[in-house]
Amino acid sequence: MSSTAQAAASLTGSGGQSRFTRGWQIVAALAVTQTIGYGVLYYAFSVFLTPMARELSASQTQVAAALTLSILIAALCAPAAGRRLDARGGRGLMSVGSILGMAALLAWSRVESLWQLYAVFAAVGIACAMVLYEAAFAVIIAWYGGDGRGRAGGLLALTIVAGFASAIFIPLTGLLVDAYGWRQALVVLALLYGLTAIPLHALVIRRRPRAAGTAATAQQRSEIVKAAVRRRPFWLLVIAFTANGGAVATIAVLLVTYLIHLGHSPVLAATLAGLLGVLSVTGRLITTGLQTRLPAALIAAAIFALQGVAVLSLPLLGRSVAGAIGCVLGFGLGFGIASITLPHLLVGRYGTAAYATLSGRIAVFSVADKALAPLGAVALAQSAGYTWVMTVVAAACAIAAFALVAYHRL
Template sequence: MTASSLPPSATGLGRQGWILVLTLASAQLVSWGSLFYSFSLFVVPMEQDLGWSRASINGALSIGLLVSGLTALPVGIAIDRGRARLVMTVGSLLGAAVLAIWAVTDSIFVFYAIWALMGVALASTLYEPAFAVLAGRLGARYRAGITAMTLIGGLASTAFIPLTQLMIELWGWREALVGLALWNLLFCAAIHLFVLRDPNRKSARQQDVPETRQAAKPAGGKALMRQLMALPRFWAMLIAFVLYSALIAALLFHLVPLMIGRGLPMPVIIGAMSVIGPMQVAGRIVLMSLGRRMSSAVAGRIVFSLMVLAMAVLWLLPTTAAVAIGFCALYGTANGVMTIVRATIVPELLTSEAYATVNGAMYMPATVAKAIAPFAAALLWEWSGGYDVVLMVLVVLAALSALSFWLAGTPAQAAE
């Protein structure tokens, strides 16, 4: 099934739809902010306190992201089978437990072990499972729901980077981790446990979800994937997202050390990074205002190109406060729209069947690339003695990912 056979988008989510979207969005804000964006803020304090190298600290992150990628497909299958409540609640509880253990460990081996578990938490709580829940429960209205959810979720870095840094400065990095653990335990787990409980879920899905999506069953996943893997646009899209994921992961988890190394004070760095969230939201508002006048394929081509520009700015210009803010604005705009593109491009260009399973299969290699990239960037930094070579490699990744997405085709081509 291609874009030509998808039902028209519905704009009204209804009261229950809005409750689902807004509560999931609030949990996404906390999950992204505490489990993902906060990591880079702990690198320097842990280096100073524990004497661990930057590469070894980022190695644990790589293990977590690798496990997240390997877990993406089973998580998608479980959600397609109606187990979203169990998956996302356990994920939040596991994330809280990992943060609490991280706060008391002095062992690099324990640190690596708990980040392997964190990978399961990431796969179970972040955007992909939430997107799948909205796609399954909102049916034809899923794009409106996803866009609305990401408007709130996009503020995660804006809210939690300054909040986490403040907790580190006031309490210390270990106590800050305990605070983040409580957010996941008392807020995210509660939302997933109570909001995702819907005794009428099965009948609601049968009424809302298009007939072809009702017919999609996990048992047919292998045949469906064989059909998709025969399409050149599938591989072009896959390569684009693999390279983009590697770029974003390497950049995100090295941006604070990079700016510190280039002489920017921490208040300026925090201020610049706080621009990312609002610009993500601004990009999504623009995309939402355009509605059906701009397809996900066209939006993707624009933002992939915008990311090339952002990386070139960071690489070629001296890292002043103005350049840092400008880069974060470009990055935030592109990455904000990219989140929606990533969530909607598969139904538009490939298939609307078995949404969570196909997404999990497609983004598994992208998440593996995301896992390797921060560690590889740290090794490259150590080898080259600075971030200039790292940035040059990231510019190349941005250009290749943009080229691959441009080659993936348009909705009209996909329907032929």
């Protein structure tokens, strides 16, 4: 093949489409499936909690444990999913995961006891590991490879759209439950997810064509992973994003309750908590813009530190409306930046060949902490008070910030 033909081939994908066009088709498809996936497999649960507990004759704590179980299962499955993504790409894994997710939702609509609910949510957790952010990021990173601008733009577009999942699906689920009851609402959501995600994952997701001899072998990927986990930078990333993930999850669960505890009305508390989703989009835009001028680790460290100051100030300033707004704004700017900063840091240091495997290793810790930290925070609040909870969250933010500063210096 001549050099001209090779250049032309490098710019085209299957069917003569440019890689740019195909790349944005993949990003658009994943933006849709991530929005629906998070909305249905995660955020809708809060709406189903009360009617499920009532019909299953169980406490809300017993029912809520099902969601915690699914998150822990997703964390445990993350390394295996990452290895599969690096070796085979996302098309097959995400297609099968979409089928499993739809089946689990349909089974959820038929549960009659707690053990059945827990079994269903174990399946939901496996599906989440196969289809949500970690898998979607791996697909985008593998497609764009060394194209940093394309990769950053794709990840930003995906997370901005999916950031509205809660704003869309919590009210939509509420309307469906009011109109049809929780069981029929689940059937509707299952069909919406399956009929959207399965064809998009199966028909749109592709691996980027590679020149002969450029694809990493399993042995090469294994060596990259072994070298990474033996050195300090990888574990600093684990510390940073595990600590921040637990802090964010704790505030997401307890913010409304704590604002009410500080004397605010339930309506104001819910409104302020709702700002977190909007602010996560703002924080991602700011972070992506600054990454062209400043080191990503230091940007994230500064924002994590701001979160710590904001949450530590909440017991002091949060009794006034202005103070509460200011603290929520400060914390909310960092609410979604971990999801776009970690891929940037992993690819920058280790390349793209073993990205999903390394991301899966980190997810074991960070996702598990997101599941367990709110439970510990509730127990601490009941035994020692909310001020101690906010202090621990601020300390976690500080640990995350210091870990990223140390990472940058290595």
